[in-house]
Amino acid sequence: MRFMIIVKATTDSEAGVMPSQELLDAMQKYNEELLKAGVLLAADGLMPSSNAIRISYPEPGDKPILVDGPFTESKELIAGYTLIEVKSREEALEWALRMPDPHGNGQGELELRQVFEVEELMDNPDTLAKESDLRKQIEEQKKA
Template identity: 75%
Template sequence: MRFMMIVKATQDSEAGVMPSQELVDAMMKYNEELMKAGVLLAAEGLHSSAGAIRISYPEAGGKPKIIDGPFTETKELIAGFTLIEVKSREEAIEWAKRMPDPHGFGEGVIELRQVIEPPELTQDPESQAMHVLVRDLGQQKI
């Protein structure tokens, strides 16, 4: 089972305030623990929404609408993510609880979401095989 730990943005992260060296060290240690346990698939921090682009589809079948950042609704924004593969929902929760406060200011929020797996998408074996191939190619380092 794959889960994404989505780190929500704060006003400070959106303002470009960088985490303390202490927090960076704690996150590096946490990521090393995930790697040693063999559950880490990816972990990335994101730039603020000032350089982001939002593409929306306001009309069914219509052209997409492009909006440049920054975006004001901080509670809806993402500052980073960690993708893990574990045996159970409970294991994912335990790993998420071990993550250091993502912003180091006592206002960090992590949203834990399960990734949809191929059998949930379709029962067609050819489609499932294609999904696995694309996923595996995406995980290879170029």
């Protein structure tokens, strides 16, 4: 299962204020921990929305409207993401909780989102039923 830990933007991140050395160190240590646990797939930080472009479709079927950044509502913006691969939702949450407070100024906010994946074989009820039949057969062969 893949999860994305989304780091929300703050007034600081939008203003391009670099995080403190202490926070940078803590983030690096955290990323190393993810790496050494074999769960990190990708992680990136995003530039402030001042060089972003918003593309919106107010009239369906019409051409989109482009708006240059910066955008004001920083809570709605994201400042970075970390993509992890884990075995359960609980494991994803546990890793998310271990991420340092990304801003340390009271505005820090993370959002944990599961990545939508093509139906896994193991989640397919038919396959599961077949496998359980097969296991029963094997058990019975053993007894015989």
